[in-house]
């Protein structure tokens with residue numbers, strides 16, 4: 001599995017007490033090294049402003065380019081080097097997409113800054129440009145349909161807004177309901193031509209492994225099966241983990257690895273193994289390292305040590321959400 005990483009990703013910082021810190025990638029890399037899983041590391045070139053214009057407005061690109069030192073929102077700061085490193089994250093996304101496409105095997109983009117809260121003409125929530133949306137749009141030069149599955153605990157409002165009126169990009173998001181950014185209700189299904197191609201699974205607090213498994217079996221896989229994407233992309237945010245300090249879902253490390261495995265299986269079935277992963281959030285460094293190494297390890301048939309494997313969702317707390325969503329999405333899909 002190709003791992004996409006650039007040393008400059010470690011130079012991006014918000015401020016000294018911010019959870020979206022370089023330590024996140026350091027923890028992942030340390031564990032990948034310990035487990036000898038850093039076998040194929042690719043270093044990206046920066047994306048060009050022309051590339052960015054595939055999904056962002058020139059006004060937004062110029063804003064990030066010229067904002068310099070300043071605060072963009074309560075939690076998102078800009079520094080002199082932010083634009084340059086954000087372009088490298090976008091370049092990493094393009095490389096992950098290309099590598100998975102041409103090599104027909106999974107690629108893991110260990111990117112910073114993250115991207116799924118950035119829309120065509122806005123940013124925020126620790127994001128500046130939308131890495132995974134750029135990768136999806138880039139793949140559409142080669143294929144007709146791509147699907148994005150976003151398992152970050154926060155709704156990927158940027159990704160959703162960019163593609164909500166399109167039928168060539170299926171966007172499926174599992175997220176915690178009632179937290180930042182407040183978007184992604186169960187009854188929002190996309191608009192115009194894109195109606196039915198947005199699938200929101202907003203779970204209540206404490207939902208975890210059992211509900212994710214049920215959602216996968218009853219909603220995500222059946223819809224992917226019918227949509228038949230030619231490439232699969234996943235926004236991997238480790239913040240739905242029970243150890244995460246920012247949110248209150250209870251997915252375990254093994255729960256995460258199992259979701260990634262299921263996606264890889266789907267990719268083998270209908271898109272020749274073309275699947276790429278893009279790091280979003282995840283603020284407990286141990287859990288994040290567990291998750292990413294677990295996923296990469298599976299590719300090499302290597303069991304990695306998993307430290308956080310408790311299952312808390314024994315009552316399948318998300319069942320009601322899943323049933324409600326099935327009723328809504330039955331207008332578009334056989335569920």
Ligand SMILES: [Zn+2]
Nearest residue numbers: 152154237281
């Ligand atoms: Zn998040």
